[in-house]
Amino acid sequence: MLIDLPYTPLAKRPLPAGRPRDWYITHNRRLKAMRLAIALLDSGVYAPTQAHNHKIRATADMxxxxxxxxxxxxxxxxxxxYSR
Incomplete structure (x- = not known):
């Protein structure tokens, strides 16, 4: 299947109300970690031993x-x- 349109993210929905504050913090932290892991993989960092805090923070800035x-x-x- 040929894809000719660029990727567009899905529309954001509000998070469910009534959860403890820690749940929201953990949820947002997991989303951020996933975005950073994808960016590192796209930049050629495939092993966790290559992803030092400085490298992760530089990727986040980029x-x-x-x-x-x-x-x-x-x-x-x-x-x-654990993605393998």
Whole structure:
């Protein structure tokens, strides 16, 4: 199947109300980690041992995402490790 249109993201929907604050923090952190992991894979970083905190933060700056915390950097490496 030939795709001739560029990728367009789906329309964002509001998050469900009534959850604890920690749920929203974890949810947004996971989304950020996934975006960063995809950006690292696209840039040629395929192993979690290559993805140091400095490299992840530089990629975030290049993509236009706020610099991630140490916890988010750890999640990025975990996603890269278990994606196989």
């Amino acid at each position: 993509v236009g995402i706020h610099p991630p915390s140490d916890t988010t950097c750890h999640m990025v490496r975990a996603l890269m490790r």
